[in-house]
Amino acid sequence: MRFKEGRPVTVEIHNDTDTPEQLHWHGQTVSTDIDGAAEEGTPYVPAHGMRRITFTPQPAGLRFCHTHNRGGANLYAGQYSGQVGPVYIEPKSEPGNYDREVFLVLKEFEPSFSQGGDMAQDFLPPAEVKELKTTGETAMKASLAKGMPHGYEVGYRYFTINGRMLGHGEPVRVKAGERVLFHILNGSATEIRSLALPGHTFKVIALDGNPVPQPAEVPVLWLGTAERISAIVEMNHPGVWVMGDLADDDRGHGMGIVVEYAGQKGKPVWTPPKPFHWNYTQFATPNGAAAEPDEVIAMTFAKQNAADHGFNLWTINDVAFSTADMTPAYHLQQGKHYRIKMRNASDDIHPIHLHRHSFEITRVAGKLTAGLMKDVVMVGGYQEVDVDFTADNPGLTLFHCHQQLHMDFGFMTLFDYV
Numbered sequence: 099m100r101f102k103e104g105r106p107v108t109v110e111i112h113n114d115t116d117t118p119e120q121l122h123w124h125g126q127t128v129s130t131d132i133d134g135a136a137e138e139g140t141p142y143v144p145a146h147g148m149r150r151i152t153f154t155p156q157p158a159g160l161r162f163c164h165t166h167n168r169g170g171a172n173l174y175a176g177q178y179s180g181q182v183g184p185v186y187i188e189p190k191s192e193p194g195n196y197d198r199e200v201f202l203v204l205k206e207f208e209p210s211f212s213q214g215g216d217m218a219q220d221f222l223p224p225a226e227v228k229e230l231k232t233t234g235e236t237a238m239k240a241s242l243a244k245g246m247p248h249g250y251e252v253g254y255r256y257f258t259i260n261g262r263m264l265g266h267g268e269p270v271r272v273k274a275g276e277r278v279l280f281h282i283l284n285g286s287a288t289e290i291r292s293l294a295l296p297g298h299t300f301k302v303i304a305l306d307g308n309p310v311p312q313p314a315e316v317p318v319l320w321l322g323t324a325e326r327i328s329a330i331v332e333m334n335h336p337g338v339w340v341m342g343d344l345a346d347d348d349r350g351h352g353m354g355i356v357v358e359y360a361g362q363k364g365k366p367v368w369t370p371p372k373p374f375h376w377n378y379t380q381f382a383t384p385n386g387a388a389a390e391p392d393e394v395i396a397m398t399f400a401k402q403n404a405a406d407h408g409f410n411l412w413t414i415n416d417v418a419f420s421t422a423d424m425t426p427a428y429h430l431q432q433g434k435h436y437r438i439k440m441r442n443a444s445d446d447i448h449p450i451h452l453h454r455h456s457f458e459i460t461r462v463a464g465k466l467t468a469g470l471m472k473d474v475v476m477v478g479g480y481q482e483v484d485v486d487f488t489a490d491n492p493g494l495t496l497f498h499c500h501q502q503l504h505m506d507f508g509f510m511t512l513f514d515y516v
């Protein structure tokens with residue numbers, strides 16, 4: 099979907115499924131009536147029914163829309179389905195220093211449960227906090243000692259870009275000298291994705307749709323679930339290339355797309371890039387530090403291994419969110435500036451999302467930073483991240499891990515303010 103910044107739009111959401119649905123306008127500063135989260139009180143789109151909504155798309159940039167239904171143990175529901183798509187809000191003015199745009203949606207299909215996954219961890223700068231590691235490892239050991247198996251993870255059979263496995267869709271056809279602006283969305287329910295194009299670099303100009311203070315060229319992109327990256331690639335290395343995920347297994351099962359220069363022929367070539375740390379701060383204001391907030395909200399994330407019928411149960415400050423009791427845990431005051439200090443006492447990476455607001459990353463991997471506005475941030479295993487935001491869009495506001503299996507099993511909380 100393509101909208102214009104600030105120009106009101108009416109959308110008719112037709113639900114052709116047998117289940118009441120929620121369509122979440124991820125990254126937009128809309129009201130709770132529009133946002134698409136039952137926890138905030140958005141009305142459902144009835145099964146075989148329609149809901150007509152009117153809102154003003156903002157802010158500009160690459161946004162996202164997706165179902166916000168709970169999946170739970172049902173791998174046909176929630177974001178395990180294909181109900182995921184890019185939303186682009188054209189800015190009122192834009193520099194246009196590129197020749198054309200290409201939208202890429204990364205998405206896996208045919209999920210199944212496994213016990214014991216292998217999430218890539220080492221792409222983030224190492225910044226483990228010893229105390230968090232001790233807490234997490236002690237809890238895990240105690241659970242395994244009681245004879246508990248590892249909690250369920252989700253794996254996939256098919257990996258796609260724009261709905262096609264590598265080699266099965268149309269290639270991205272380019273000409274030497276072109277500057278192609280890629281808008282990339284990780285539409286996965288659960289996975290973190292990487293992307294590289296042999297012989298080329300990505301000049302990252304926006305994260306989650308928001309222009310970055312310091313565009314920088316990188317050899318690899320990493321995207322947590324629901325993250326978006328806008329990056330310009332100068333097509334200066336003619337050939338036929340595989341633009342794909344660094345994980346051989348995932349790329350081998352489809353996570354890639356062919357980039358073909360005009361006049362070039364042959365089998366698409368993949369070469370792995372050199373090891374590289376994905377560090378948000380390289381795109382931030384150099385030596386930036388944010389102003390002190392009015393209030394600090396401290397949160398510790400923890401995992402109770404296999405505690406809910408074999409599923410890991412996730413807690414924020416020892417509370418697992420319950421859909422039976424949707425009492426807001428945090429009461430904010432309009433206009434105030436808040437800092438959320440997140441501490442991850444688990445070994446998983448959590449892509450954390452705040453609804454209806456953007457936040458500024460103010461500390462990551464032990465480093466103060468400023469200027470990066472996002473709506474999802476990956477909090478590394480046993481790491482800490484601070485984000486700041488202004489309470490400027492009143493109403494119930496959902497905060498959760500965007501990993502479907504985590505959010506569905508407790509990893510959520512509600513803010514409210516009037």
Ligand SMILES: [Cu+2]
Pocket residue numbers: 446447448449499500501504505509
């Ligand atoms: Cu998570």
